[in-house]
Amino acid sequence: MYKIAVVGDYDSIYGFATLGLDTFPVADRKEAEEKIEALASQEYGIIYITEALAAECKNVIEKYQERILPAIIQIPGVSGNTGDGVQGVKNSVEQAVGSDILFSNN
Template structure:
């Protein structure tokens, strides 16, 4: 059975702190680089990928590609600029799909 890993992907200032928690950190400087790294991580036994909302906002189609897949679970986190509300909107949407109603 493969050992699954956790990655954090986004701009350097937003993701480097996660290294102290033992997570694999992937700082990127452009949307193109973020896309390339996201797809590479998805192929490499990463069960969870934390992605900054700022990066996700610019690569929605890439993130949606994995939305219904078992792995990787892509979890949006606020970047250094703060929350854009995208992560919470995604949680709300997932709850609505699972429960059939907006309970949040």
């Protein structure tokens, strides 16, 4: 069975531990990139990462976008929602479905 990890600043991710998820607080981009690489090589099927940190680690995240596992999903942090996480999910759905499911003809 695959595990779920959450990577980001401590204040943004500590609550996820109460849900049984493995949390990995990191202090900077270098530490985050190393942690993502390490988690991807282990049995983690999903890696949640704060949007602010994901913006700094784009090269590492892009490396895993075309792979089935792990799924790297952006989540808002305590600093707020940038919209990048929602846009990433929307892009993935568009790619899978073949069209923009939020498009309206009204």
